[in-house]
Amino acid sequence: MWIVRLTLHRPYTFIVLALLIVILSPEVILHTPTDIFPNIDIPVIPVAWTYPGLNPENLEARRATPFEKVLTSQVR
Secondary structure, rough: OOOHHHHOOOOHHHHHHHHHHHHHHHHHHHHHHOOOOOOOEEEEEEEEOOOOOOHHHHHHHHHHHHHHHHHHHOOO
């Protein structure tokens, strides 16, 4: 109940505090960083294959997809 008594004795103090909150809120909101996705150092392994005679769909089905499955299970 002390805050109620303080507010009744000093109403202008709380009016000024409320105005400061309203005035400073846009500044604080605009300068607060929003980080939805943190920076994560994901390991990248570049691999290049050349198979003459295979079209891209066959190369993906026969080599790339199984290789990706092996890598995702082995990389920690």
